[in-house]
Amino acid sequence: MARFRETVAEMMEDKPRRIGLTRRPLERIMSIHRAIKDGTYPNCSTLARQFEVTSKTIMRDIEFMRDSLGVEIEYDAVRHGWYASGTMPEIPGFTVGAEELAALFLTRTALDAIRGTALESTMRQVFSKIVASVEGTVHLEWSEMEEAFTRKMPAMHARDVKLFGELADAVLQRREIHFHYRKLDADKAAPRSVRPYHLGEVDGGWYLIGHDLDRGALRTFALPRITRFKMLMTVFERPLSFDGREHLRRSFGIWHQGGTRTHLVRVTLKDYAARLATERRWHPSQETTVLDEKGKLVEVRFEAAALEEVVRWVLSFGSKAEVIGPPELLQMVREELKLMRA
Template identity: 25%
Template sequence: MSRRKTERLLNLVICLLATRRPLSAEQIRQAVPGYDRESDEAFQRMFERDKNELREIGIPIDVLRDPWEDEPGYRIERQAYELPEITLEPDEAAVLGLAAQVWQRASLAEAASGALLKLRAGGVQTEQALGGALELRVDTKDPAFPALWEAVRDRKVVRFDYRGSGSENVRTRTVEPWGVVSRRGRWYLAGFDRDRQAPRAFRLSRILGEVATLRGPSVSVPEGVDLRELVGFPDEPMEERTAVLLVRRGTCEGLRQVARAVHENADGWDRVELRFGDPERLAGWLASLGADVRVAEPPDARDAVIRRLKGALA
């Protein structure tokens, strides 16, 4: 099933669940993204197919007729749709919480909220709690995550610029993506590197610029491949270095506590030495401290902070 159709079906379910009264086909057409640009005939065919597909997978769409209206109305009764109460063990709840992280950068939450907004603007009352439940958010902080997650889902080959650990060298990599996984708080792409003709893992924080999706045959994931084992051995070792920071006096106490050395200056900025491995991860921390920190050296760490701040501004 294509991404566009998946989003349309999800939006249709949200629309029919959220409304407190049956909606006509025309109201649904105006509220659900994916319907509003179709001609009358194309919309009718698409709407009928979507209703049938949802019913086939067990989603009950009720057709209600109001004697005062010319057209029938549609809605999904919450009691018929919702699952019974589910009790989760602590480890099961933890897994669900982790799965929810990927939706921070997914476009479905935004599209779903847009559908509800259209309904409310049209005077249709909706359940307020439903929209918020769809927007569980834990940010990955890696700009490449959305494109790579979609490429894995759609089984598309990707191409991107990649900087090795502890190096200024940037190379273009063409990869058949197998999965995006997290290890020790960092996100990695696991897949087949066409340039090296071997499986490799790539840390998302080292990917520079845009991720391009290439046309061609769908990617095939080998049977039995262990993504976590692959990511457990990163493609390049990390080299620890020392960053020299200028920190505004009286601020950033947490940074000072883990610093290798702190030297007080008379100009109101203290010189702080901090050991680090990945400049992108260091940049994510320092950028969050705002104007209280400046990076004096090394240049790649300073550039990484600048990229983060420019990205936030954009």
């Protein structure tokens, strides 16, 4: 028990035993465990050179593995190395299941959005340390996962990566910011003074949600349209009533109307669109009801604060979609179709 406390303390403190870089104790034990499990018969001398520690340190690791972790290992005098003489339980805290693997993979694919930027190198170094600790445990090399899976994501411009970091800093420090912003229908950018509350990713794009001081209301800003950014020294308090996740949940995409009113959207989809509706979730409040025995006709219901993006979603299905409600949505779709015919 004394040795257990000593080793755990060493792991927590992560203090090297000599001048120079050394691997962390827990990472070292994982590597020793993997080498023995692979049947390579490692010994204290070779392991000490590999990890840049003393042979006594490796011996203490071996004793800890046997006495405290229940790993059955013995020394083979003929092959001059350690081998598994019985069960080889996984090191506690490093067993990775299907859900953890999925989370790791999705996190890894997020790096594609910053490919080619300075931040990519830093993030890859951090992620490689995490993966190095689990590859041997799950018996799966990361390169194999990259060959087997792909997640298509839009790339993030290097300028936007830098801006994202600056905005995140302002959100966390709760400091007012000033920038120029060009609306989609504007000819040029206009100055804005904002209290940044939240950063959210929607459909592959990043958006800032904050209180526009000049307009006295919440506004949403797309990162690519923000220029001449400056973080001010003025500190503010974020309203306790503001919830970034809830704010985005109420919108179908990123567009958001003021107030608390929402629209109950009801749309029937048929044929291939009906099958897609049973497989996908376009909104957190979505409910999908199958209306026929073959599943070729469904009704999709959800609540949305703004309808502009819902119009585009309905039109994307063409003749396979029919708006049931609300009346405002039906009118907006009709007006858009009229303009398209013109």
